[in-house]
Amino acid sequence: MSVQQKKNLTQQTPYSKIEGIHLDRLAVVYIRQSTMQQVERHQESTRLQYNLVDRATFLGWAAQRIIVIDDDLGKSGTTISGRPGFQRLVAEVSLDHIGIVIGLEMSRLARSCRDWYQLLDVCSVFNTLIADVDGVYDPTDYNDRLLLGLKGSMSEAELHILKRRMLEGKRAKARRGELGMQVAVGYYRRPSGDVIKDPDEQARSTIELVFEQFERYGTLYGVLKYLVKHDIKMPQRIRSGVNKGELKWSRPNRPSLSNMMRNPIYAGAYVYGRRPTDPKKKKPGKPSTGRTVAKSGEWEVLLKDHLPAYISWEQFEKNVRQLESNTAQGTGTVKNGPSFLSGILVCGRCGLKMSTQYNNNGNKLRYVCNRMMVDYAQNPCQSLAGQCLDELITQLILTALEPSALEISLKVSKDLESQRKKLKEHWEQRLERAQYDSERAFRQYNAVEPENRLVARTLERQWEESLVEHEKLKLEHARFLSVQPIPLSEEDRQKIMELAVDIPALWAAGSTNNSDRQAIIRHLIECVVVTVQGDSEKVTVDINWMGGHTTTTKIIRPVARFEQLSYYSELLDRIVGLHKKDHSALIITETLNLEGWCPPKRRDTFNVQMVRNLLSRQGIRDSSKKRPSDNVTKKINEWTIEELAQELEMPKITLYKWMRQKKITGRKIYNGKRAIYLIHADKKEIKNLQKLRIQPKTWSKHVFVD
Numbered sequence: 001m002s003v004q005q006k007k008n009l010t011q012q013t014p015y016s017k018i019e020g021i022h023l024d025r026l027a028v029v030y031i032r033q034s035t036m037q038q039v040e041r042h043q044e045s046t047r048l049q050y051n052l053v054d055r056a057t058f059l060g061w062a063a064q065r066i067i068v069i070d071d072d073l074g075k076s077g078t079t080i081s082g083r084p085g086f087q088r089l090v091a092e093v094s095l096d097h098i099g100i101v102i103g104l105e106m107s108r109l110a111r112s113c114r115d116w117y118q119l120l121d122v123c124s125v126f127n128t129l130i131a132d133v134d135g136v137y138d139p140t141d142y143n144d145r146l147l148l149g150l151k152g153s154m155s156e157a158e159l160h161i162l163k164r165r166m167l168e169g170k171r172a173k174a175r176r177g178e179l180g181m182q183v184a185v186g187y188y189r190r191p192s193g194d195v196i197k198d199p200d201e202q203a204r205s206t207i208e209l210v211f212e213q214f215e216r217y218g219t220l221y222g223v224l225k226y227l228v229k230h231d232i233k234m235p236q237r238i239r240s241g242v243n244k245g246e247l248k249w250s251r252p253n254r255p256s257l258s259n260m261m262r263n264p265i266y267a268g269a270y271v272y273g274r275r276p277t278d279p280k281k282k283k284p285g286k287p288s289t290g291r292t293v294a295k296s297g298e299w300e301v302l303l304k305d306h307l308p309a310y311i312s313w314e315q316f317e318k319n320v321r322q323l324e325s326n327t328a329q330g331t332g333t334v335k336n337g338p339s340f341l342s343g344i345l346v347c348g349r350c351g352l353k354m355s356t357q358y359n360n361n362g363n364k365l366r367y368v369c370n371r372m373m374v375d376y377a378q379n380p381c382q383s384l385a386g387q388c389l390d391e392l393i394t395q396l397i398l399t400a401l402e403p404s405a406l407e408i409s410l411k412v413s414k415d416l417e418s419q420r421k422k423l424k425e426h427w428e429q430r431l432e433r434a435q436y437d438s439e440r441a442f443r444q445y446n447a448v449e450p451e452n453r454l455v456a457r458t459l460e461r462q463w464e465e466s467l468v469e470h471e472k473l474k475l476e477h478a479r480f481l482s483v484q485p486i487p488l489s490e491e492d493r494q495k496i497m498e499l500a501v502d503i504p505a506l507w508a509a510g511s512t513n514n515s516d517r518q519a520i521i522r523h524l525i526e527c528v529v530v531t532v533q534g535d536s537e538k539v540t541v542d543i544n545w546m547g548g549h550t551t552t553t554k555i556i557r558p559v560a561r562f563e564q565l566s567y568y569s570e571l572l573d574r575i576v577g578l579h580k581k582d583h584s585a586l587i588i589t590e591t592l593n594l595e596g597w598c599p600p601k602r603r604d605t606f607n608v609q610m611v612r613n614l615l616s617r618q619g620i621r622d623s624s625k626k627r628p629s630d631n632v633t634k635k636i637n638e639w640t641i642e643e644l645a646q647e648l649e650m651p652k653i654t655l656y657k658w659m660r661q662k663k664i665t666g667r668k669i670y671n672g673k674r675a676i677y678l679i680h681a682d683k684k685e686i687k688n689l690q691k692l693r694i695q696p697k698t699w700s701k702h703v704f705v706d
Helices: 003-011 036-041 043-050 054-059 085-092 113-125 142-175 201-217 219-229 254-263 313-326 372-376 387-446 453-483 490-500 503-507 514-524 568-580 584-593 608-617 639-648 654-658 685-696
Strands: 026-033 067-075 098-102 129-132 135-137 188-190 196-197 234-237 249-250 270-272 301-303 346-347 355-359 364-369 382-385 525-532 540-545 551-556 637-640 666-671 674-680
Touching: 026 043, 026 054, 026 085, 026 313, 036 043, 036 129, 036 540, 043 054, 043 490, 054 098, 085 098, 085 113, 098 382, 113 142, 129 234, 135 142, 135 584, 142 196, 142 270, 142 301, 196 639, 201 219, 201 234, 201 313, 201 637, 254 313, 270 540, 270 608, 364 387, 382 387, 387 453, 387 503, 387 514, 387 525, 387 540, 453 525, 514 525, 568 584, 568 608, 584 608, 608 639, 639 654, 639 674, 639 685
Parallel strands: 026 067, 026 098, 098 129, 346 525
Antiparallel strands: 129 135, 188 196, 234 249, 270 301, 355 364, 364 382, 525 540, 540 551, 637 674, 666 674
């Protein structure tokens, strides 16, 4: 071998890459373990990484010029986020403080090629070496950079392969239903791995009671209110600590009840993949984030009848549909207000749901489609009084319920007895448990040696506490029995059956509240679509029944003005025609009522004043009545109430109302004993009053939304 070949070979050795410029700067030993579990259990790997300080000393760096960065112990190397040690390393290299970076292997520095090549680029710019147990590499050298890039790719691929292998094994075990997961409340996992219902009888009966009450009320709040009212607590097995596996009782809450209704384990199904991870929602450095809720059709594994069940699969699907219906996108929950169609009424113009509004302290009901106004500041779509629509639906519902009256009454009676029986069993179990706890405390107290006074005093105190708790529970049980209704006798059942024959009487009975009526309607009707024809009193109603049948009918809604009546022009022609025949206002009124004409505001008949107002709008005076204002001297731009009402084509009573509200101003004079109001209104004021006249009524004051 020639001298030149030996020189070239010497230049290619790793140690020949270390120059004075590198030794003048610091050496960094980077230490990382992926998880805290590895830090605790794989201490040999951590010890090897700390021993790299000796390697830095061997390569020529003084001990005081060696820095150890171990801030990333227990941090994953898949990303730079959440790794302050790696960020500090890159910053020090960028400040030209580092001559060499030493790690056990490339996977300790980064498991991501993006972060790895970023470090290589920074080291290449500032001439920083990288070393591992295999040698020293110069990122400015093409061959070394190629080798470093290959090692980084292998490190990333290794992590992917390991994860894929573990995930496939996990999925294979899940497909067999053998992958162990935390069991829900009401279940217990044996040491063998088998999942059974909770061995405690009271715990099982409480879970069954929750599902029965949800089927009864249909809302989580209804179930929660029932549990709190009867002081029923939820069972829970302690999952960690010295008391692991023991049963404790805690007060019910809404999230726990919601999880119960949505968990398919209660229907006996084994499910895997209910909470998949969405990479778009995952936060960097937080592996447990990005969880989403998959629909039942998107679950990876679904094994029905694999576990003991509290409810059937059909009941589980029904509960989930009810929960979705209770949301804002669904029909909503059954309300206590007087509205029968809250949540199922749809606007026939825009297709959106109509809201329910109450005015006059809840005595007046109105259905309003104001979604476009709330979302886009547009005018309300349509509205109508709710009483006429509810009366129509009531009539149709009563007709539909008549054939099944007897079946309804029998089911109601059976449900009442079942509820009382469940509550009685629950109280008996609570009393039995309290009795057992007090007896066990007594046995423990008797078993202790008399000489051991400290233990004896402690056990005596526990015994007294259990006795007090037992007595307290018996008093609560007595109060519970005192407020319970008397069980139905055969005579009571016969009365219920007789009442069920008369469905209208049952519907209108005081014991039947609006929530019951709404629930009945929702079982029979899917939705009701209403369309107001223009601004008139005519409304088209489409009732979509459960099962696909549709009933189309029409109703007449009350309107505020004569101009809104669809027959307004024909009504005026008829009144003018009768007046031309020299009929007085009284005769015209009687004729209109006999012919079946109806005024607005849900009035059944006309009166004389209405006819006179309509004649006045046409510039016609009733000759049978002499107005006391004919001989009154008026100032410029002054109007009497009658004249201004005729000019504005509106009722006089509205002008009186505006005058009380200070919307118009005037003065009062007397013509004999009769008081006459003179209103000042010039052309500009007349235009303002006309705009005020056509402005739609608002329901913003004293409005309660159901």
